Amino acid sequence: MRATILNCTLKPSPEPSNTDALAELVAAGLRELGADVRTIRLVDHDIKPGVSSDMGDGDEWPGIREKILNSEILIMASPTWVGHPSSIAQRAIERMDAMLSETGDDGTPVAYNRVAGVVVTGNEDGAHHVISEINGALGDIGFTIPGQAWVYWNMGPGPGPSYSDTDHGHQYVHQVAGLMAKNLYAVAAALRDRPIPAEIPRGED
């Protein structure tokens, strides 16, 4: 099983990223289950605005798209800015919009039979909404969202510390990140064994 994590932090490498630190817990859980996991920090790449799979002229999205489509598991990892997914996360989602009209060999949309989950950090409230926003978009495109396939960290009320600044809640997120890895892996495996068919035979049960 292969997993791609898109780290949607606003901070370019080599700045430390809280989002990366939290996503690494999920990556570790997936690796323990036998998955290959790679992480791409999107802000380090030139991803052009637009809604096609290739916007030409230095656009680095095509290579990232290929990695997504070589994986059974997609994880969007985003900071919370003003209560929303980051502009980098939204940029990636806009580019994935093109997948709506792209189909694989069996005629189903390319995102079918892939699963997705969300990792969210923040120095303030907003994570559940970020999860709903990203999953809403990915479900639209065709990804399946396993139950409880997310992990988040923040500490309210009001602006507070970042994930890496404190130990508060770390035990909780370790546990939830492990659960997320398990659920992503299990549903990806179920869909590998019994994929959504192009057509379902009628009258079956």
Add this chain to the structure above:
Amino acid sequence: MRATILNCTLKPSPEPSNTDALAELVAAGLRELGADVRTIRLVDHDIKPGVSSDMGDGDEWPGIREKILNSEILIMASPTWVGHPSSIAQRAIERMDAMLSETGDDGTPVAYNRVAGVVVTGNEDGAHHVISEINGALGDIGFTIPGQAWVYWNMGPGPGPSYSDTDHGHQYVHQVAGLMAKNLYAVAAALRDRPIPAEIPRGED
């Protein structure tokens, strides 16, 4: 395979419900695939405010909850009011919140290995958000959300006709409702054959 549709219209029976009319397209698609489908119009029942599975004293939620847990497929069908899921839909979600701490025989949360989808009508814009809101909540509770497992109808901009008032877009929703039924059924079947385990053996691929 069994499916329960919660119709979250604000209109009590026997008033005609646009939401019901649209949900019936999905029900028909599921029945063609061999599923048993029942629909509950929640507003006809006394569902007490609260976040426990039984609020006592005339509360009709326990019987509805049992039907949900006897089904592999849950469909929330909601009108759009001021851009949101209806208060009836939110009431049902609040009551399902109790499922977060309820587990089945194998120790996994009761919503695991069940799938969910959303049907939305409206006389104005808002459907995608209603879908994200409901799916965000159901995913939190443990339901798996198959890709493209929703159908909606509205006609903007501004206040417009209701679904049953016009033929506009009916061909589109017939097609999308069929796709929704297929995807719900296929992912439910995959999870029946290979459920999310209580524990995953390490090192597997």
Add this chain to the structure above:
Amino acid sequence: MRATILNCTLKPSPEPSNTDALAELVAAGLRELGADVRTIRLVDHDIKPGVSSDMGDGDEWPGIREKILNSEILIMASPTWVGHPSSIAQRAIERMDAMLSETGDDGTPVAYNRVAGVVVTGNEDGAHHVISEINGALGDIGFTIPGQAWVYWNMGPGPGPSYSDTDHGHQYVHQVAGLMAKNLYAVAAALRDRPIPAEIPRGED
């Protein structure tokens, strides 16, 4: 200046309400500024489902609606359930939907020249989204939303204590609640002195 607080907790009186406790900070701030403030716990009243101002037959909304329209300031105070405003808050918003087509003596919608703010509690993340959802609806109906006219309390990550269980963040919310009261009062006063006109004379500056 008069203010009405709609407490949208799921808990009937006389159960203590965290939402009420937080809303009282704002009420105190408004009273210090000279405002009359009353709080209505909506769950204690029979508010029928629907989108008309009077659903007949025991419906207690008409009396509540009158209090809202006798006030220059409206405050919706809601707990966070599964990341959303409570079903009680959504019920109130649905009933206010009727105001979209109701106008006052000068021909402007009844909500014009009134201001609104939001109070949110929770034992988990979600407050910013609850604020956006409620303000989105109220702005649609015609209320003006002053900048920084909200206060929230929760403590993440994951399920945590309720507002009244701890002192964590209380100093922060006292300060923010005072700011909210000030901003609501100031914008309400500005609109009282210089209301949105039915028609604006052209070419003015």
Add this chain to the structure above:
Amino acid sequence: MRATILNCTLKPSPEPSNTDALAELVAAGLRELGADVRTIRLVDHDIKPGVSSDMGDGDEWPGIREKILNSEILIMASPTWVGHPSSIAQRAIERMDAMLSETGDDGTPVAYNRVAGVVVTGNEDGAHHVISEINGALGDIGFTIPGQAWVYWNMGPGPGPSYSDTDHGHQYVHQVAGLMAKNLYAVAAALRDRPIPAEIPRGED
């Protein structure tokens, strides 16, 4: 009175922008009332990712920020992508996040006593949510959101034409855009005459 419109289309100049076409209706309404209006197409500028007012090194945000702060009225005009504000809109909001800690001469946050509104286009459902998302962020930062200060256009259900492709709903949006202009102008004028004070004298009414 001065107004700045941030056009958050993904399409660089000179490509025609549906969002621009709809925003121009509001601009025309504001000009009729005597306002100076300028529009900035953000995608034509290099706006660096980050949450400071100046990210250095070719960052064009500082000049745009200055225009926003020279205006009493801010309009965010965004297309709808996968149900969300565009990545360009979110980028602008992230950069305005820095305003949370910036104050003017009187000690109030720089966004105070400014008003904001939203214009949304799309070839599919999502506008009300885009409005709530953007207004939620701007209210957080300190802008006041007048009632009914938005206009949107889309035509559901499912993917449909763009605003400039059809006459459907154009009469509606002309009327709503005029109302939006009036409400933005009126509340901006009220706050110019009677601004939110740094401190409110106690006991006033």
